[in-house]
Amino acid sequence: MDTSVLEDIGLSSTEIKVFLTLLKSGESKAGRIIKKSGLQSSSVYNAINSLIKKGLVSYVKESQIKYYKAANPEVIFDYIDIKKREYEKILPKLKSYQQQKDEESAQIFRTYRGIKTIMSELLKDVNKRDVLLIFSIENLEEYKLARSNVYTPTKKLVSEKKVKMRGIFHENLREPRKKDSIMQKRYVKFSIIPNTMVINDKIAIISWKENEPFGVLIHSKSMAKSYADFFDYMWKTGKP
Template identity: 35%
Template sequence: MNAELLENLGLTKAEIKVYLCLLELNSASASEIAERCGIYRKNAYDALGRLIKKGLVGFAKVETKTIFIATEPQKLLDFLEVRKSEIRSILPELKKIYRAKPAFDDVAVFKGKNGLKSIFEELLKSRANYDLFGSAEKFKEILPYYYPIYQRKKAENKVQCRGIYSENERGKEYVKEFIGEARFLHKEFVNQLSTTMVYDPNVAIIIWKENPIGIVIKSPEVAESYKRYFEMLWANAKT
């Protein structure tokens, strides 16, 4: 049983342990549950109380004892629907707070290969044209299967792109796969360990390493500054 899935639903580790034990037992006293789970009886009571509030456990009085009963696992879906309903009820207020916040630069950090894919997919979804400078080699090296897919999706979405690469990357297969207009500069002017992408009002800085990092800055002023820098490089780059 993947307990992590239950944890993602908002159950604590103690609640998960008690709930799974009770599913096996079907019905039991708190003492029996505590013994079966290998936890203190007080902790079992606390977890049972919370599970009852969540509708995942019921109870009955049998003579002088309280017997706890596991409800149908289908109740997990009901519990999830209740949580979704609660979130929906506060969304209007949360949106008011979000809109009312003062303007400032948003910075988001994405870690790992899937994090980088999120950045690229969001760019494709926006269909925004963009400029970039940095390493194509590292992109292909770290995301070898995704690189050609991304280039193909750019063409399908009619996303136009200008790229500045190091002179020593000219003629490389991965540069030939690049969909867009490419120019080249001497390697000392192009960072081979990162790629910077400018798509107003965003700037995405990708740091290529084994566990890559992507930093997305949402700011028209910052984007404009990087745009001017790119145009200066572009004017001096060679085709």
């Protein structure tokens, strides 16, 4: 018999063995349970007390001797309902913890090393189901600078994570299509939000216009969704 479902509802392996022993043996003294289950006496008594608290075992006392009996197995449904109600009581508190974690934040990074840190943080905790959305740089010189110093070294990390990539580029950056490219590209003839990347709840905005580049990494679920929605709109208007 597969008892894993009993473990899933919170019973220990010792409690399960004692409960099943009582189901098979019927009303029993502790000594008989110890003998039948093959468990140590202290483990059996601890399990019995725990099962009594859970409403899964009852006892009667005759001549100062306790006789234990397993409850009807259907009582387990009542036990599950109790656990469900207990969980529902603490659910609002758990949700409040999640809301605290989801609070928006922003960090500023400087220098090429800082931009590489942004890329590393951007791709942290992502998987092959995620898609990195890129609003590319419009200026050709800045694009070459960014690609050689940051984007090309980051390709290995992108490849390891098996993250899908989609990028929107200005027509002046159009290149011959490469069969082995890991990025899907669309081109537009109008200005776009430059130097911006979005994935999950993270947004990276990078400036290359100074000798010392800097970038901002934003954690915001709502902002990331707005950027992603705008990207999807532009994607539909772009050309391969």
